[in-house]
Amino acid sequence: xxxxxxxxxxxxxxxxxxxxxxxxxxxxxxxxxxxxxxxxxxxxxxxxxxxxxxxxxxxxxxxxxxxxxxxxxxxxxxxxxxxxxxxxxxxxxxxxxxxxxxxxxxxxxxxxxxxxxxxxxxxxxxxxxxxxxxxxxxxxxxxxxxxxxxxxxxxxxxxxxxxxxxxxxxxxxxxxxxxxxxxxxxxxxxxxxxxxxxxxxxxxxxxxxxxxxxxxxxxxxxxxxxxxxxxxxxxxxxxxxxxxxxxxxxxxxxxxxxxxxxxxxxxxxxxxxxxxxxxxxxxxxxxxxxxxxxxxxxxxxxxxxxxxxxxxxxxxxxxxxxxxxxxxxxxxxxxxxxxxxxxxxxxxxxxxxxxxxxxxxxxxxxxxxxxxxxxxxxxxxxxxxxxxxxxxxxxxxxxxxxxxxxxxxxxxxxxxxxxxxxxxxxxxxxxxxxxxxxxxxxxxxx
Amino acid sequence: xxxxxxxxxxxxxxxxxxxxxxxxxxxxxxxxxxxxxxxxxxxxxxxxxxxxxxxxxxxxxxxxxxxxxxxxxxxxxxxxxxxxxxxxxxxxxxxxxxxxxxxxxxxxxxxxxxxxxxxxxxxxxxxxxxxxxxxxxxxxxxxxxxxxxxxxxxxxxxxxxxxxxxxxxxxxxxxxxxxxxxxxxxxxxxxxxxxxxxxxxxxxxxxxxxxxxxxxxxxxxxxxxxxxxxxxxxxxxxxxxxxxxxxxxxxxxxxxxxxxxxxxxxxxxxxxxxxxxxxxxxxxxxxxxxxxxxxxxxxxxxxxxxxxxxxxxxxxxxxxxxxxxxxxxxxxxxxxxxxxxxxxxxxxxxxxxxxxxxxxxxxxxxxxxxxxxxxxxxxxxxxxxxxxxxxxxxxxxxxxxxxxxxxxxxxxxxxxxxxxxxxxxxxxxxxxxxxxxxxxxxxxxx
Numbered sequence: 001x002x003x004x005x006x007x008x009x010x011x012x013x014x015x016x017x018x019x020x021x022x023x024x025x026x027x028x029x030x031x032x033x034x035x036x037x038x039x040x041x042x043x044x045x046x047x048x049x050x051x052x053x054x055x056x057x058x059x060x061x062x063x064x065x066x067x068x069x070x071x072x073x074x075x076x077x078x079x080x081x082x083x084x085x086x087x088x089x090x091x092x093x094x095x096x097x098x099x100x101x102x103x104x105x106x107x108x109x110x111x112x113x114x115x116x117x118x119x120x121x122x123x124x125x126x127x128x129x130x131x132x133x134x135x136x137x138x139x140x141x142x143x144x145x146x147x148x149x150x151x152x153x154x155x156x157x158x159x160x161x162x163x164x165x166x167x168x169x170x171x172x173x174x175x176x177x178x179x180x181x182x183x184x185x186x187x188x189x190x191x192x193x194x195x196x197x198x199x200x201x202x203x204x205x206x207x208x209x210x211x212x213x214x215x216x217x218x219x220x221x222x223x224x225x226x227x228x229x230x231x232x233x234x235x236x237x238x239x240x241x242x243x244x245x246x247x248x249x250x251x252x253x254x255x256x257x258x259x260x261x262x263x264x265x266x267x268x269x270x271x272x273x274x275x276x277x278x279x280x281x282x283x284x285x286x287x288x289x290x291x292x293x294x295x296x297x298x299x300x301x302x303x304x305x306x307x308x309x310x311x312x313x314x315x316x317x318x319x320x321x322x323x324x325x326x327x328x329x330x331x332x333x334x335x336x337x338x339x340x341x342x343x344x345x346x347x348x349x350x351x352x353x354x355x356x357x358x359x360x361x362x363x364x365x366x367x368x369x370x371x372x373x374x375x376x377x378x379x380x381x382x383x384x385x386x387x388x389x390x391x392x393x394x395x396x397x398x399x400x401x402x403x404x405x406x407x408x409x410x411x412x413x414x415x416x417x418x419x420x421x422x423x424x425x426x427x428x429x430x431x432x433x434x435x436x437x438x439x440x441x442x443x444x445x446x
Numbered sequence: 447x448x449x450x451x452x453x454x455x456x457x458x459x460x461x462x463x464x465x466x467x468x469x470x471x472x473x474x475x476x477x478x479x480x481x482x483x484x485x486x487x488x489x490x491x492x493x494x495x496x497x498x499x500x501x502x503x504x505x506x507x508x509x510x511x512x513x514x515x516x517x518x519x520x521x522x523x524x525x526x527x528x529x530x531x532x533x534x535x536x537x538x539x540x541x542x543x544x545x546x547x548x549x550x551x552x553x554x555x556x557x558x559x560x561x562x563x564x565x566x567x568x569x570x571x572x573x574x575x576x577x578x579x580x581x582x583x584x585x586x587x588x589x590x591x592x593x594x595x596x597x598x599x600x601x602x603x604x605x606x607x608x609x610x611x612x613x614x615x616x617x618x619x620x621x622x623x624x625x626x627x628x629x630x631x632x633x634x635x636x637x638x639x640x641x642x643x644x645x646x647x648x649x650x651x652x653x654x655x656x657x658x659x660x661x662x663x664x665x666x667x668x669x670x671x672x673x674x675x676x677x678x679x680x681x682x683x684x685x686x687x688x689x690x691x692x693x694x695x696x697x698x699x700x701x702x703x704x705x706x707x708x709x710x711x712x713x714x715x716x717x718x719x720x721x722x723x724x725x726x727x728x729x730x731x732x733x734x735x736x737x738x739x740x741x742x743x744x745x746x747x748x749x750x751x752x753x754x755x756x757x758x759x760x761x762x763x764x765x766x767x768x769x770x771x772x773x774x775x776x777x778x779x780x781x782x783x784x785x786x787x788x789x790x791x792x793x794x795x796x797x798x799x800x801x802x803x804x805x806x807x808x809x810x811x812x813x814x815x816x817x818x819x820x821x822x823x824x825x826x827x828x829x830x831x832x833x834x835x836x837x838x839x840x841x842x843x844x845x846x847x848x849x850x851x852x853x854x855x856x857x858x859x860x861x862x863x864x865x866x867x868x869x870x871x872x873x874x875x876x877x878x879x880x881x882x883x884x885x886x887x888x889x890x891x892x
Contacts, residue, residue: 066591066731067587067731069674069729070581070676070678073551073678074677075581075709076550077542077574077709078539078540078541080570081540082530082539082540082570083540083569083570083571083707083708085704086707086708086713087582088582088584088712089705092705094524095527096523104524105520105521116703117614118614118648118650119614120702122703124528124530128524129523133519134520135516135521136534138534139532163786165787166830168565168818168828170820202566203564204564231515232516232519253563258561258562258568259538260532261529262521263521267532283515283516285512341611373615374616374822
């Protein structure tokens, strides 16, 4: 498990104490970089709360306290034509939850949200969800067909798609099963595993409506499309034309400035902003226009919600407003009382995030967090809030509100409507308990 | 050289002609992906210009024309804890210009702008400029000192910085020497080499003003800071406090969601939005507050502009408004007349881009391009414009205007003020000649 293995030592009073520094970092290096963020709580905490940071020892600070700068030549340019993260960041990885699925080809890897900043997810850390494994398809052989209720069925090559007018947009993608374990009383230890089927990228592609118009689509009678991928899972999904007509749905080849990664559908995937990830069909090979939902296995048997009355709810694909605090979060350790910057992510499948409130007492009192610009529609929004921890147990929560006025529900509220037998579409408020020891863990509030 | 080696075959009339497809892609695979974008000009061009795309052959299109989808299992999740691009994208690399510098440690690698989409530069393709090579510094040993006109000089560890309130912002970074070769009559072949010392990321860090306030900085008398890096180049730069006071200057550790890459200053670099890259000091180890410019070697001998009167202009660090068309651009080949989506990047060190005009006749006529949202301050802005090429020679240019009203100059206008002996700060309009053969090359308009 990618979580902390124990509590770190207390921060030394004087934070330039070399022995203390060395010890903390030796431990941190065995764990994850998150340790670094929580180290030295006392010293910096006091400073940020207004008091003086521990002063330099006497003498010329230029000489006394800085490590020497490098001497000689470093590495040359283009050591890698395609660069990599620092060797010290090797623990920031996407990870599979052991035992969650029977095969690693029909499985999930989670993005390390607790180690990420801002809103862009590095493509190398983007979560994975495969139904039949991933493929690295030769783009010269890949084709996209448009058929069904169109005047002239077409098959496009990648070139033909890439030379058309394109748009680039920032959007989140979240698996419908994200946070699924939390329906019951299973408290998954870290936010990588509770919320890590979530990523955000700048996608580039051609609006699907453009391609449909080129094929002479019957835009009056055509009410749904079927999207099909080229992997072996026969993955097909119905998407309403109302989303397509708006121009939002993209046939995308670009992600964060470069071509899509193989694990994310290279060379072509559907981008369906605000809708659960399964509909963002990877290795996109065919779009069929029809006049009714297709009722395929992946929307009638999977990704449905078993309601308290025993019926399945289908086609509930919009990801409702949701948020999660990523720092501090489960598995992290606060070394001592003092200042912390609470930080997290909020998103809504229905538009922009309007506000995020944060509670440190399990929902009794709420303060409004700062939203980081830019706040974009159907995109992650980063929020931050200053907090001085008094050393007593605290339950940290965030509650997002979107531009439609929808308020992220508590778990009891969500269970009241949906029961406890769902797997998908859990957007309830997450609770992290900061214990007196400083250890943070996932708790289920009844 | 990363450019095309010759002209591709003409597009077949019927773009699902398998022989034609195979031949084009065989050639494209030997070259770069850019080839793919220019392939099949005629067919898709006609379509996008309003006529019908060549129809499918008769028969059931579902059966006839799609490659079979994959059978069996693909690759498992977490094949890489940190993912990589497709094996088909191996030619999309940053590249060093052979012979440009004497050593690869004090050199440059250029970002492949012609292959990028949107505004985010993948960190693995971010341009490099090193003065003494790059380093992968152990973050547990790295320190940042604040001294000079401060009440209490301080040394911060990475932890102490990372637990302070942070902001995340999208900004471009451009080397002051970008497009430097174009001052003379050297027409560098591709936009990777003309403009590729340019990248754009979401940076995360702590406003420098916060750290200065923690050290009790004399914000009245202190008018300049000196920023110093930990590499062996004794790289130091003066930055006016006017930029710092605004809160824009960041002590950054995050880039595109993760920690900075070693080539970009891991674990800490200064982010000075709008200012040339050399001031974004990497491996940042010391900030000194003073009351006058420091006149260091890197601002008195280097990064200065030799004016027509023989004097050096110093401290001209703001990157003025500039733009470049990346598709089509030098080294690419248009296969045939028809529709093309002209696409490029615009930016200004003084704020937002307000408008971008594009000419296809060497500046006689201009049309206003579409700006892609979000348009952010001191950030790259993507522009696009539809164009139908008539097959005759065309000179493609872009001209950006920023929110201050500043208009990107022509080369003759810039030379009229600056002469021809500069190396740095060339923001003139770039001209790409599309020849009748379809080959695109860099031209110098007198």
